[in-house]
Amino acid sequence: MDWRRFAIIALVIVIMFGTVVVVGISQNSPLVIITSMLATTIAVATPLTLGALSGIYCERSGVVNIGIEGMMLGAAFFGWLASIYMNTVFHQVPMLSLLTGVFVAVLTGGLFALLHAVLSITFKVDQIIGGTVINILATGITGFLNRQMFFGSGSVFGGTVPHSPGVLPSIHIPLLADIPVFGRIFQQQPITLSALALVVITHFVLFHTRWGLRTRAVGEHPRAADTVGINVIRMRYLNVIIGGFMAGLGGAYFTLESISSFEPMMTNGRGFIALAAMIFGNWTPFGAWAAALVFGAAQALQINLQFFRELIPPSLAILQNSYVVGLAPYILTMLILTGLIGKTIAPAADGKPYEK
Amino acid sequence: MATNDIVLEAKGITKHFPGVLANDHVDFDLHKGEIHALLGENGAGKTTLMNILYGLYLPDSGEIQVDGKPAVIHTPKDSITLGIGMVHQHFMLIPVFTVAENIMLGDEIVRNKIVLDQKAVAKRVRDLSHQYGLEINPETLVSQLPVGVQQRVEIVKALYRNAHILILDEPTAVLTPQEADELFVIMHELTKRGVSIIFITHKLKEVLAVADRITVMRDGKVVGTAKPKETDEAKLASMMVGREVILKVDKDPAKPGNEILKVDGLKVHDIRGLEVVRDVSFHVLAGEVLGIAGVQGNGQTELVEALTGLRSMAGGKMWFSGKDMTGKPPRPITETGMAHIPEDRQRHGLVLGYTVADNMVLNTYYLPPFGVHNMLQPAAIDSNARKLIEDYDVRTPSPYVPVGKLSGGNQQKVIVARELSHPVKLLVANQPTRGLDVGSIEYIHKEIIVMRDRGVAVLLVSAELDEIMALSDRIAVMYRGQIVATVDAAKVTREQLGLWMAGAHPEE
Numbered sequence: 001m002d003w004r005r006f007a008i009i010a011l012v013i014v015i016m017f018g019t020v021v022v023v024g025i026s027q028n029s030p031l032v033i034i035t036s037m038l039a040t041t042i043a044v045a046t047p048l049t050l051g052a053l054s055g056i057y058c059e060r061s062g063v064v065n066i067g068i069e070g071m072m073l074g075a076a077f078f079g080w081l082a083s084i085y086m087n088t089v090f091h092q093v094p095m096l097s098l099l100t101g102v103f104v105a106v107l108t109g110g111l112f113a114l115l116h117a118v119l120s121i122t123f124k125v126d127q128i129i130g131g132t133v134i135n136i137l138a139t140g141i142t143g144f145l146n147r148q149m150f151f152g153s154g155s156v157f158g159g160t161v162p163h164s165p166g167v168l169p170s171i172h173i174p175l176l177a178d179i180p181v182f183g184r185i186f187q188q189q190p191i192t193l194s195a196l197a198l199v200v201i202t203h204f205v206l207f208h209t210r211w212g213l214r215t216r217a218v219g220e221h222p223r224a225a226d227t228v229g230i231n232v233i234r235m236r237y238l239n240v241i242i243g244g245f246m247a248g249l250g251g252a253y254f255t256l257e258s259i260s261s262f263e264p265m266m267t268n269g270r271g272f273i274a275l276a277a278m279i280f281g282n283w284t285p286f287g288a289w290a291a292a293l294v295f296g297a298a299q300a301l302q303i304n305l306q307f308f309r310e311l312i313p314p315s316l317a318i319l320q321n322s323y324v325v326g327l328a329p330y331i332l333t334m335l336i337l338t339g340l341i342g343k344t345i346a347p348a349a350d351g352k353p354y355e356k
Numbered sequence: 357m358a359t360n361d362i363v364l365e366a367k368g369i370t371k372h373f374p375g376v377l378a379n380d381h382v383d384f385d386l387h388k389g390e391i392h393a394l395l396g397e398n399g400a401g402k403t404t405l406m407n408i409l410y411g412l413y414l415p416d417s418g419e420i421q422v423d424g425k426p427a428v429i430h431t432p433k434d435s436i437t438l439g440i441g442m443v444h445q446h447f448m449l450i451p452v453f454t455v456a457e458n459i460m461l462g463d464e465i466v467r468n469k470i471v472l473d474q475k476a477v478a479k480r481v482r483d484l485s486h487q488y489g490l491e492i493n494p495e496t497l498v499s500q501l502p503v504g505v506q507q508r509v510e511i512v513k514a515l516y517r518n519a520h521i522l523i524l525d526e527p528t529a530v531l532t533p534q535e536a537d538e539l540f541v542i543m544h545e546l547t548k549r550g551v552s553i554i555f556i557t558h559k560l561k562e563v564l565a566v567a568d569r570i571t572v573m574r575d576g577k578v579v580g581t582a583k584p585k586e587t588d589e590a591k592l593a594s595m596m597v598g599r600e601v602i603l604k605v606d607k608d609p610a611k612p613g614n615e616i617l618k619v620d621g622l623k624v625h626d627i628r629g630l631e632v633v634r635d636v637s638f639h640v641l642a643g644e645v646l647g648i649a650g651v652q653g654n655g656q657t658e659l660v661e662a663l664t665g666l667r668s669m670a671g672g673k674m675w676f677s678g679k680d681m682t683g684k685p686p687r688p689i690t691e692t693g694m695a696h697i698p699e700d701r702q703r704h705g706l707v708l709g710y711t712v713a714d715n716m717v718l719n720t721y722y723l724p725p726f727g728v729h730n731m732l733q734p735a736a737i738d739s740n741a742r743k744l745i746e747d748y749d750v751r752t753p754s755p756y757v758p759v760g761k762l763s764g765g766n767q768q769k770v771i772v773a774r775e776l777s778h779p780v781k782l783l784v785a786n787q788p789t790r791g792l793d794v795g796s797i798e799y800i801h802k803e804i805i806v807m808r809d810r811g812v813a814v815l816l817v818s819a820e821l822d823e824i825m826a827l828s829d830r831i832a833v834m835y836r837g838q839i840v841a842t843v844d845a846a847k848v849t850r851e852q853l854g855l856w857m858a859g860a861h862p863e864e
Contacts (some may be wrong), residue, residue: 120540124684207472208472209466209470209471209472210464210470210472211470213457213459213460213461213464213472214462216450216453217450217453218463220450220451220452221448221449221450222451223448223452224448224449224450224458224461225430225461226460227410227412227432227442227444227448228432228436228448228461228463228513229431229432229436229462229463230461230462230464348451348452356412
């Protein structure tokens with residue numbers, strides 16, 4: 001990714017942070033505001049980051065995945081369900097229940113991805129349709145099961161939502177978290193921290209390992225890869241499934257780390273915003289993460305402006321309406337996808353089934 | 357350097373595809389250190405045989421021996437292990453990867469089991485390139501390399517895998533004559549070092565120049581093997597085609613008339629927005645053939661697309677038949693009398709799923725007698741098709757088979773028939789014989805000269821220097837989007853044209 005793109009990202013973030021600082025300066029010091037904004041930004045960017053990484057694994061190997069939204073939703077539901085079962089039916093401690101939930105969520109993402117792989121690689125179904133199938137399937141299954149299990153007297157849990165094991169606790173990283181004021185930025189929950197680690201790991205895998213070289217080759221020119229003995233089909237399957245794991249972990253964020261409940265369609269378009277982040281980041285992990293932070297910052301803006309609601313001057317009254325501020329990520333997505341912020345180049349064989 | 361040790365032998369190779377016998381009991385052998393040319397028309401079965409040797413297809417029957425031992429080749433990996441390397445006609449290189457990354461792909465050198473060792477690969481590549489005299493820089497991106505160097509990368513890629521048998525599939529198709537000569541030097545250099553080469557081509561001159569032995573294939577069978585000293589172009593051509601072929605185009609001197617096409621200061625951008633036709637001016641007279649020579653990718657495609665109205669012009673003017681036609685869409689241009697044989701017949705010349713009959717009225721379907729009151733007239737379309745099939749000798753079982761089922765030569769005849777069946781003042785032919793067999797080439801060439809003699813202006817674009825020299829009355833050479841020279845075809849040599857095509861400036 002080029003420096004211009006990073007500059008645009010930095011500028012947008014500065015503007016958003018600046019807005020909150022200007023509004024809140026009479027109550028808090030700018031340093032405190034910025035630190036708190038940064039911490040929120042990194043946390044809420046987590047599902048976007050993981051969604052974008054999911055897209056990177058799939059598309060770098062040549063499979064378009066617009067089913068990330070559905071994979072995350074499915075993972076959020078089944079992960080949450082598993083944690084509840086562990087907690088209430090098998091009477092396990094909350095921590096074990098939550099970790100089981102994360103495991104099941106990751107697995108769910110992988111299974112949805114396997115379905116996508118079978119459809120798009122083996123049966124060469126149009127990949128946009130394959131992704132749409134996943135999205136519709138996830139919405140349907142989770143909505144249906146949610147109702148069957150928790151609502152009405154005939155449901156599995158008899159109409160009451162059982163006691164949930166809560167959310168994953170934040171981790172205190174020695175040294176980093178002890179830094180005065182800024183330490184708060186590193187005080188994060190495990191999925192958020194894993195997402196950061198996965199950005200670095202994915203970059204390393206993609207650009208410095210045999211696996212990554214072959215993955216990119218398969219996504220750029222599968223025939224060339226085939227002629228040097230690389231199994232194109234296998235590479236694509238595995239990368240799509242790894243992508244599914246990423247989306248699954250992203251889904252776990254919603255119900256096991258952010259809040260401890262499930263609502264139908266709670267991913268609310270994050271999977272698609274993640275795709276936009278991936279595109280804006282030019283299919284690179286760091287680029288996609290930076291783009292995810294922009295969306296995260298927009299959300300942090302919305303959250304923080306709530307705190308300072310009374311302080312917003314009448315001339316900026318529009319910022320009092322959290323719905324208007326909440327539109328920011330979606331407007332950013334549209335701007336990015338219309339190519340207003342410069343052209344990006346997708347892997348050459350992205351979306352094209354491989355025919356021998 | 358050829359010896360009598362046989363490094364590769366294929367016996368009785370047979371391969372069926374649905375409806376086609378692509379290889380029919382083919383026998384082929386390769387001696388150590390020799391260049392064995394495999395000659396044949398498109399569809400003769402050369403590529404099928406090579407894909408079998410390289411593990412891309414499995415033969416239905418037959419056996420292969422490598423270095424005297426029976427070999428089982430199921431995948432490209434098997435053949436790489438056996439020391440067979442292939443340089444494909446369309447390079448198997450990834451443009452966004454570096455030379456080193458392309459070379460190591462599939463056979464990477466790694467540290468600590470997972471980390472790519474770019475330095476070790478670069479060193480290996482440098483060593484190989486010194487050893488064989490193939491200069492390449494491992495750190496360059498492939499997309500920044502000229503085609504000739506990309507081909508060197510492909511050769512090094514095979515050598516990196518310790519290939520001692522090298523298959524070169526139509527290696528000169530994309531090269532300038534000078535680059536081709538360089539390649540031949542490299543090939544000899546390789547054979548001196550014990551590499552054996554299978555050289556696939558349909559160009560007779562090259563075969564006679566570089567091969568130690570020549571095997572000719574036709575219709576899936578080997579028709580014979582010869583040594584260059586014992587044969588000549590005419591003999592090889594008739595072996596390829598199965599009948600006598602007239603290689604030379606007979607034509608009388610041109611009788612040029614009025615100016616039909618005039619182009620002034622034309623600029624055209626490609627899809628990436630780069631200026632690929634830069635300030636080009638020329639004219640074509642009635643009754644002459646203006647040939648545009650040049651290596652592929654020097655702006656010819658975009659030039660033709662701009663002239664035919666398929667691509668917008670970024671600057672300059674165009675007059676056709678005395679009228680300013682700058683920026684006009686294809687229909688008025690066609691209606692004024694331009695015929696267009698496009699470069700890619702399958703993508704831009706035909707609708708492959710439509711029938712032969714429908715393809716023959718693609719540019720006139722809306723006009724009487726084919727279209728009356730917005731209704732197609734099947735009877736008129738039918739009789740038109742039957743007449744054109746007869747006139748242009750299109751080999752098709754009926755006018756109602758999808759045109760995609762026909763052979764390349766017959767597809768091209770459908771296009772020629774359609775384009776020339778309406779009143780024509782200018783024929784724009786872009787690579788009109790690419791990928792065609794000798795017989796079809798002969799036919800298309802004759803047709804172009806017939807049109808010229810009828811007073812049609814012809815603009816011929818071709819990367820085949822022989823074709824340009826055989827047909828043109830004047831020749832313009834295109835290099836990096838500009839016309840670097842325009843000369844009288846009778847007063848220029850092949851070598852001179854080759855130099856201009858490679859970027860040399862003509863003396864003032």
